Amino acid sequence: MERRIVETYTASDNFFLTAMGGVFERDQLEAVAWLMSDNEIENIYVVNDTACSFIANACATGSIDRTDENAGKVLATLLQSHATQLEGLSVREKSEKLAQLNGQRQAEVLFEDPMLVDRIKSGEIKLKGLLFDRSKVAFTEYEIQLEQVIVG
DSSP, X not given: OHHHHHHHOOOTTEEEEOOGGGOOOGGGHHXXXXXXXXXXXXXXXXXXXXXXXXXXXXXXXXXXXXXXXXHHHHHHHHHHHTHHHHTTOOHHHHHHHHHHHHHHHHHHHHTTSHHHHHHHHTTSSEEEEEEEETTTTEEEEEEOOHHHHOOO
16 A cells, blocks of 8 residues: 555655554654654645455454454444444445544544644644555545544
């Protein structure tokens, strides 16, 4: 997926957050904020792969094995808390929706860093969601619902 990002998005003012299961840890925020301060980043993309094993298994089986992996725990919580919203969707639709929900959750994590919040609120940095679909080898951008994230 990372190779595809580089091939598709050539501008140097973009920063892509990718992690196992699309889940990055809160202790990684400091590093992200530091990277933002030293670079002229205009866009932060929170990236999720709709076919990652955590998301694919969750959507195919309706649950995630709550292993020691934080990604599994986070996605299991999202799956349970949005069960009604995901009900009746095809596996593909569920995968896309769960990936988007996780992108929204990632935005909430980013908003725990005051420096990033200020730069996003001021419009200096735009926060965007990005889904990777392996079957189509394609990216789809979507809007992060900032009004749900911004507090105060």
